Each structure stands twice: as C-alpha cells, then as structure tokens.
Amino acid sequence: MSSVQKENTKPVVGLVGLGAMGKGVALNLLSKGYDVVGFDVNSEALRWLESQGGKTSPSLRQGAGSVDILISFVVNDAQTESALFGQDGALESLQSHALVVTCSTMPPSYVQSLGKRLQARGIGLVDAPVTGGQVGAHAGTLTIMAAGHPVHVACVKPVLETFGKSVYVLGDEPGMGSQMKVINQLLCGVHLAAAGEALALARRAGLPLDTSLEILKSGAASSWMLGDRGPRMVRESFDDITSAVNIFVKDLGLVVDAARQSTFPAPIANAAYLSFLATAAKGWGALDDSAVFKHYSQINAE
Secondary structure: OOOOOOOOOOOOEEEEOOOHHHHHHHHHHHHOOOOEEEEOOOHHHHHHHHHOOOEEOOOHHHHHHHOOEEEEOOOOHHHHHHHHHOOOOOOOOOOOOOEEEEOOOOOHHHHHHHHHHHHHOOOEEEEOOEEOHHHHHHHOOEEEEEEOOHHHHHHHHHHHHHHEEEEEEEEOOOOHHHHHHHHHHHHHHHHHHHHHHHHHHHHHOOOOHHHHHHHHHHOOOOOHHHHHHHHHHHHOOOOOOOOEHHHHHHHHHHHHHHHHHOOOOOHHHHHHHHHHHHHHHHHHOOOEHHHHHHHHHHHHHO
C-alpha cells in the first residue's frame, strides 16, 4: 500500500464542512503548513477559507482529485453519504492512495459499513470522531477517538494532531471510534439533562439559582457540563448557541439505537433522550442545548 505522504512533504488535506468546527480545524491545519482544499455548500464559508490562505474548488468531485487525505466534518451520516457517493460526491475522483477521515458523530453500524464499501473501492477509512466542541477545534485541543487500519491511522495521525490534543487509537476496524463517541455522548447528554433538572428543582424550591450553581460546582456534584452550561441556565441565555438541543436529540438517539443493538437497556440515557426530545417538541430545538432547563422548569411550574 502506498503512503499518502511523500518523503519530506505534507499531504494535501481536503476538508468537507466549514462550519463552526471545520473553520477551527482549517485554521490549525493552515498554521501548521498544510495545503487545505475546502468544500462547503455555503459560499461565504469558501470565501472565508480563501481569505485565510486555503484553497477551494467549484465542486467536491472535481476538487477531491487533488487531495491525499479527505477529512469530513459534516453533520451526520446522511451528509457523509452525500459527500462521498452523491451526485457531486468525492469518491469518483479520489486518488487510489487517498484516505477518508470521518470526524462526525454517526451510528457505529453505518461507519462499519462505510469502511467496507470504501475498501471495496480501494480507499481507506479512518473513523475519528471528536469531542471538545467549537472551542477545542479553534484551540487545537480536541480529543480524537480513532480507529482503522494501523497503516492508515499512522498516515493521518500527524494531521489529526494539528487540531487534536489527544489522539486515542481504539482498534483496527472503523466503527470502534464511533462506538466510543456514542458512549461519550451518553455521559454528556445525561450530565447536561441532570444539570437542568437539578437547577429547575432548585428554582421550584425557591433557592437562589446563582448560589445553588456555585454550591453544586464546588463539590462532588460538579461536572464539566454543569460548569459550562449551568451559567447559561441561570441567565436563561439560550440564544448564545454553541451546540443546539437538536444536536443532543440526534446524538442521544444514536446512543439509544446503539444500546438497543447491543441488547443493553440504558435507562438513564433513554430518560435524557426523552428530555431533549420534549424540549425540541416545544419549539426549542434550535436553542442552545442548555435550554433543556426550560423543559424541566416548565414541568415544575405545572
């Protein structure tokens, strides 16, 4: 198998998805001297990349032929499928030595299948979902959960390390990284829902929310989600969006589905999923995910 990187040269990196996460990744890649070719349906995002020193292409199919590593930061499996196999998909023009890296949160079963489909076309897949959010993408401190053929992982690891502080290798088969991301999202969603429930109960009891939050953060009850999202719940500042309620509806849906496929009941994850689903059903799906507090507050008011 040929390497994606010639001696003493850096691979050309294609980046699909120039949203909040993708922009931070692009900046880190460019700052480390990588040539970046960006793809996005938003023309403003493409102009932004060009202003930062990156390159763009009129179409994904046309531009993919010039890249060695194609990294996808799209929203989900449907967008991944379109980016690779759609009418303007990259697969038809990717070079035989190219590697695809998927960083989206997707069903492990889909990623497993994708790896086999790409392998049949002579293309390697590295399954590399991330955690750390928009802040981590811009700071280059994401945690990356990688899985794939050891040669493929070794080829892409220097690229991943430009935007990831920690790159963990979980196995040789695509899908194992996504399985780890599902477990990560289980805890994130449960911690966030629990923070909303606790603070809503504090409000119902007549306690001062700001003081209640400080007390909860100071001891064993604290969590990263409580510390990050709790202040937004206290201020009820749900329009300052870093991650929307709908994202956790999607992610916890993946958790529930993966648990069901493993014949694992996951009752706490299911409860958190229903809380985010109820929040979205009330018309708050596009708000910051801390708006799950609104759902619990409304329940307490009834």
